[in-house]
Amino acid sequence: MANTIVSSEIWNAQLLSTITPINVAVQLTHEAYTEDVVAGGSKVHVITPGAVSVVDYVKGTDMSLGSITDTDEYIQINKSLAWNFPVDSIDRVQANPNTVATYVKQAGKALSRSVDTYIFSTYSQANSGNKITGASSAALKIAGAAAETSPYELLVDAGVKLTTLDVPLDGRFVVVSPFVLGVLLKDTTRFVRASALGDMVVTSGRFGTKANATPGFVGQIAGFDVYVSANVPSASAGANTYMVFGQGQPISFINQFSTVEAVPNTLQFGQILKGLLLCGAKVFAEDAKRLGSIYVVNSPVAS
Numbered sequence: 001m002a003n004t005i006v007s008s009e010i011w012n013a014q015l016l017s018t019i020t021p022i023n024v025a026v027q028l029t030h031e032a033y034t035e036d037v038v039a040g041g042s043k044v045h046v047i048t049p050g051a052v053s054v055v056d057y058v059k060g061t062d063m064s065l066g067s068i069t070d071t072d073e074y075i076q077i078n079k080s081l082a083w084n085f086p087v088d089s090i091d092r093v094q095a096n097p098n099t100v101a102t103y104v105k106q107a108g109k110a111l112s113r114s115v116d117t118y119i120f121s122t123y124s125q126a127n128s129g130n131k132i133t134g135a136s137s138a139a140l141k142i143a144g145a146a147a148e149t150s151p152y153e154l155l156v157d158a159g160v161k162l163t164t165l166d167v168p169l170d171g172r173f174v175v176v177s178p179f180v181l182g183v184l185l186k187d188t189t190r191f192v193r194a195s196a197l198g199d200m201v202v203t204s205g206r207f208g209t210k211a212n213a214t215p216g217f218v219g220q221i222a223g224f225d226v227y228v229s230a231n232v233p234s235a236s237a238g239a240n241t242y243m244v245f246g247q248g249q250p251i252s253f254i255n256q257f258s259t260v261e262a263v264p265n266t267l268q269f270g271q272i273l274k275g276l277l278l279c280g281a282k283v284f285a286e287d288a289k290r291l292g293s294i295y296v297v298n299s300p301v302a303s
Helices: 004-022 090-095 097-125 151-164 178-185
Strands: 043-048 071-076 079-087 172-176 217-221 224-228 240-247 251-264 271-282 291-297
Touching: 079 097, 097 240, 097 251, 097 271, 097 291, 151 172, 151 178, 151 217, 151 224, 151 240, 151 291, 172 178, 178 217, 178 224, 178 240
Parallel strands: 172 224
Antiparallel strands: 043 071, 071 271, 079 271, 172 240, 217 224, 240 291, 251 271
């Protein structure tokens, strides 16, 4: 009989180590609360400190005591992602490192796509003033004969919005769809593209981070590190998309493998491998000013 305890531990460790390296969204999130996850449907409470007021001090004059109001916010663990598939023999798979790597890679990719999509969906929790759209909330045309503006101009506007809210200049990012990246790549004057040669790669705003070692990183423009993902939010059956921009790690994300099991396959010779990933994402009130979106048409517009 296969050792299901060993099997679970092997797959659990391999999958957890596979998801993050290929995930675009996770690297842009704050994960400090992951250890607090206990079960699906639970909450992780986080106390957000209030603003501190600074006043002028006059020598020899008593100061009025200020006040601080803390806010109790929480992340709901409301996303449960599951997977399961049969294998001929868990023992045989474990004995072949290449086979293990192949299964792990495929499972990791599938989970990564789902996690990316889920995290990017929190764009709607951004500060309302950081949501850039056309008239009547329409998508902006950025390519084709009927183009109204360019991604560069929109990102300049996005930068102004962040700076107005006292958001730091360093660590600013934008995640775009493959189509929007194509438009950016044609802007050879202003888009700083990461070197494909690898000898002189463009580094992002995070020290020690190189393009060829950072999932999705493709270059820089208008003070933003640019990432590409096929999992950014879309609308109108994919006809329109959101460019998600921000600074630092404005989204809090928690995740934990609740269980990974290898159970006998009663219909065939072999076993069934299945797992459950619990997660939750939240943009806290103080972090909302560091997140925003730009709603654009995800294709050229002729007229």
